[in-house]
Amino acid sequence: MDLLVRSLPEPLQRFDTYIDFIGQWKAEIIYEVIITASAIFGFCRGYLAQQVSVAVNSVLVGFLIASVIVIPPWPFFRRNPIEGSIQTLLVSAFK
Template identity: 45%
Template sequence: MDFFKSIPLHMDFEGQHKAEKLSRIIIALFGIVGLIWGYAIQQLSQTVYILGSGFLLASILTIPPWPMYRRKPLNWQPARDVDSTTNNTKSKKKK
């Protein structure tokens, strides 16, 4: 069970941008090639098969959070203590 908890399931923002860009390029290229090939042999089904294989390839390359999409994580600010924040705002209102 610890093995599954150790698998990272996130991408950083730049990784998301790269994944989206890559998927669009792959699907567009496979769509163009499929359209040309399907037109050349006069088979719409071949166009659909080629486009489907491009979609499958793009899904395999971009949906899982591969390490290439996790290279620049954000450094978040530390969490503030809620009790001290509410006490400071209440004391300011009383004055």
């Protein structure tokens, strides 16, 4: 990821690109809720309209909404900074 960030133009390199562990957990929950809700909504809507395309389109819209919310490293996913280095975390995890 660092190689990719270094290849970007200078103004874009200033943005933080990490998400902390709690932010990853929140992102996963948000993604799952949005996808599940859009699938249930799409199934009901598609059943009432008797068209599979309506259900598929609802799920795709849910996927796009979830992607816009979850993929960028928004500041609310970085509220709990990672303390120490990765080596320190790995050593403490295997003790």
